[in-house]
Amino acid sequence: MTGPADAALLAAVAIGSVRGSAALGAARWPRRSPGAAILLWQALGLAGGLAAVGALMEIGVPPGSSSVSNGVTRVAAAAAGGRLFTSGQPMLPVFLRLVSLVLGLALLAQLCWVLVASSVLVIWARRRQRALLALLAWGDPKAPGALVVDHPAAAAYCLPGLRSRIVVSVGALDLLRPAELAAVLAHERAHLRERHDLVVLPFTALRRAFGWSRICADAHQSVALLIEMLADDRALRARPARALAGALARFGTAGCAENAPAGALAVSGAAYEGDMAARVTRIMTPAPPLAYAVRLSIWCAATLIVVVPVAVLLLPN
Amino acid sequence: MAGSPPQAVGKVANVNRLGDLERAIMDILWGTGVSLTVREVSAHLTERDLAHTTVMTVLDRLAKKGFARRERDGRAWRYRPAATREAYVTELMLTALEQTGDRSAALARFARSVSGAEASVLRGALDEIEGDGGG
Numbered sequence: 001m002t003g004p005a006d007a008a009l010l011a012a013v014a015i016g017s018v019r020g021s022a023a024l025g026a027a028r029w030p031r032r033s034p035g036a037a038i039l040l041w042q043a044l045g046l047a048g049g050l051a052a053v054g055a056l057m058e059i060g061v062p063p064g065s066s067s068v069s070n071g072v073t074r075v076a077a078a079a080a081g082g083r084l085f086t087s088g089q090p091m092l093p094v095f096l097r098l099v100s101l102v103l104g105l106a107l108l109a110q111l112c113w114v115l116v117a118s119s120v121l122v123i124w125a126r127r128r129q130r131a132l133l134a135l136l137a138w139g140d141p142k143a144p145g146a147l148v149v150d151h152p153a154a155a156a157y158c159l160p161g162l163r164s165r166i167v168v169s170v171g172a173l174d175l176l177r178p179a180e181l182a183a184v185l186a187h188e189r190a191h192l193r194e195r196h197d198l199v200v201l202p203f204t205a206l207r208r209a210f211g212w213s214r215i216c217a218d219a220h221q222s223v224a225l226l227i228e229m230l231a232d233d234r235a236l237r238a239r240p241a242r243a244l245a246g247a248l249a250r251f252g253t254a255g256c257a258e259n260a261p262a263g264a265l266a267v268s269g270a271a272y273e274g275d276m277a278a279r280v281t282r283i284m285t286p287a288p289p290l291a292y293a294v295r296l297s298i299w300c301a302a303t304l305i306v307v308v309p310v311a312v313l314l315l316p317n
Numbered sequence: 318m319a320g321s322p323p324q325a326v327g328k329v330a331n332v333n334r335l336g337d338l339e340r341a342i343m344d345i346l347w348g349t350g351v352s353l354t355v356r357e358v359s360a361h362l363t364e365r366d367l368a369h370t371t372v373m374t375v376l377d378r379l380a381k382k383g384f385a386r387r388e389r390d391g392r393a394w395r396y397r398p399a400a401t402r403e404a405y406v407t408e409l410m411l412t413a414l415e416q417t418g419d420r421s422a423a424l425a426r427f428a429r430s431v432s433g434a435e436a437s438v439l440r441g442a443l444d445e446i447e448g449d450g451g452g
Contacts, residue, residue: 125412129424131382132409134336135343136402151406155413156427169410184427191425200425227425242446249443251428253436274435276428280442 003063006312010055013309017048018215020305025218031282033290034226034233036298038199041223043302045202051309053108060101068313075101110209118205122197129159133167142178143168146185154254158188160197175254180247183239190234196227225275232279245283252276338367338375343384343398352388352397 030037061071137147146166207220379385
């Protein structure tokens, strides 16, 4: 049975996800345990999307449908037979249900589409990068495991995928001391090993699709920063804090004089602390990670947030 | 089919070899500054004992990938780079520095440059780190 109760529960989950995202974005604890916070972001995103689509469709299917898919089938059959608006039935409720159902289906289609489109764009961009690197970059004993590109601006990045690459510019080699470079490479290897790109991808896609949404922009920015913090933590297992923080500080200040693209960097709001400063501060004066019990309850909460809408949509009741 | 056994054994090595050749041939095209025929490219590859058709295949691949342009010159094709090496390096770096305006998740940067208050925080941190006894 579908019904108002299910629709109300799903709507509550959707609204709760939005509220929860705002709270999580403003919270200070995520930087103490970035992994747990990322899991919570993923759960909120997934649950919010499922619940929003689910609520619209629950409202939209005819009363007495045994499930959402059954209801959609019934509406489709009625539309095909030209029997959407039967005589003797009030028009307005049928019409409003239809609008809700169409909105739900459109939202679902858009969510799927942006994910696919983003993935394709990313695959193209990486293929282009790999093709260029094959012609232009070379290996250097100063940066073992990385490719070097002859450019004076300091840059270090990784190209995730099955044939992953770590790339550093000549500018970065000149800028960093050997210990700092080793810390940078350890950070990039952590990104590649743990496929952090796959974590960020859905949030990038959401931001692209809903550029007007403050929540989507904040979620993407938070997750992108937490991923960097996670890779910093991995690098710190093998490398000294001073080397990693030093590398960050050098990178951050290196471009200021000559190549700071004012327009690109001036977008930060007044309350914006600065991701780079936050990372350096966190490395130099680390706060202890959250207690195990707290992290465990975050994992449970993340699971619950996703299980509720899935159960409402799938289980017959 | 005298040539087939080594190819079957070393398919991956063959791909790598083609990659190396693409790079060597692009270096030649960038280095000379004029458009070259297959024969002229082969002549620059003196240290390699390469079949004419191999060089032609690689130039064709480079043209298909958009890195080389070709034009008809009588009965032969002449090849030249589609863009300078510097232009390609710039393209790589613009993507890397996220100045293309595209927030793609194609790659992950280690760091970005900052301005204003954040820069002074970072400079302070750097002084502190270096004051600790050097890195």
